Amino acid sequence: ETGVTQTPRHLVMGMTNKKSLKCEQHLGHNAMYWYKQSAKKPLELMFVYNFKEQTENNSVPSRFSPECPNSSHLFLHLHTLQPEDSALYLCASSQDERVMEEQYFGPGTRLTVT
Amino acid sequence: AQSVAQPEDQVNVAEGNPLTVKCTYSVSGNPYLFWYVQYPNRGLQFLLKYITGDNLVKGSYGFEAEFNKSQTSFHLKKPSALVSDSALYFCAVRDSKDNYGQNFVFGPGTRLSVLP
Numbered sequence: 001e002t003g004v005t006q007t008p009r010h011l012v013m014g015m016t017n018k019k020s021l022k023c024e025q026h027l028g029h030n031a032m033y034w035y036k037q038s039a040k041k042p043l044e045l046m047f048v049y050n051f052k053e054q055t056e057n058n059s060v061p062s063r064f065s066p067e068c069p070n071s072s073h074l075f076l077h078l079h080t081l082q083p084e085d086s087a088l089y090l091c092a093s094s095q096d097e098r099v100m101e102e103q104y105f106g107p108g109t110r111l112t113v114t
Numbered sequence: 115a116q117s118v119a120q121p122e123d124q125v126n127v128a129e130g131n132p133l134t135v136k137c138t139y140s141v142s143g144n145p146y147l148f149w150y151v152q153y154p155n156r157g158l159q160f161l162l163k164y165i166t167g168d169n170l171v172k173g174s175y176g177f178e179a180e181f182n183k184s185q186t187s188f189h190l191k192k193p194s195a196l197v198s199d200s201a202l203y204f205c206a207v208r209d210s211k212d213n214y215g216q217n218f219v220f221g222p223g224t225r226l227s228v229l230p
Binding site for chain 1: 146148150155156157158159160163165204208209210212218219220221222223
């Protein structure tokens with residue numbers, strides 16, 4: 001699709017489970033992002049990485065833990081989630097973090113917390 | 115802080131007719147404006163952006179958008195709608211006063227339905 005892949009596409013987990021979401025971009029970009037998309041709510045930026053360094057954490061609960069081992073890969077580690085965390089989690093990348101750069105999104109992981 | 119509004123939750127248009135999806139914004143500096151489209155079970159797809167220069171910006175799939183500074187608007191347009199254009203459309207804004215990626219603000223989205 002857009003050069004940004006996400007796995008898994010669907011995930012159902014209990015509140016006591018630990019799971020990870022994976023994102024990979026094949027575009028040679030240097031910035032990567034995690035967003036949360038919930039029904040009836042605007043897209044929420046969660047984390048930003050620029051050249052593997054985290055530059056933004058928008059007051060996200062500690063049960064969400066990002067990891068960026070290199071500029072092409074981004075993970076979101078999940079543990080002890082709540083039902084209200086059920087949402088579509090989108091990964092995106094851009095050339096870098098400058099404000100005029102557009103972002104390219106992956107297809108998302110549909111997360112359901114039971 | 116910047117903000118963006120999409121005043122219509124839903125826009126219905128007949129196939130072959132022109133379509134407009136509205137977006138207004140508020141920034142303290144100069145705006146950088148973006149349109150994205152989201153098809154069912156897919157991520158957001160970049161359509162076009164305005165950074166500077168010509169107020170009429172052309173993008174993918176025959177879409178264009180007009181930047182109007184006095185009305186603080188950036189409406190998305192297409193001369194002839196297709197059924198396949200039916201999707202969720204997001205306007206987004208960044209402020210030229212921000213150097214980096216925080217404060218990338220998306221609108222709530224407008225659902226476009228093109229009727230055959």
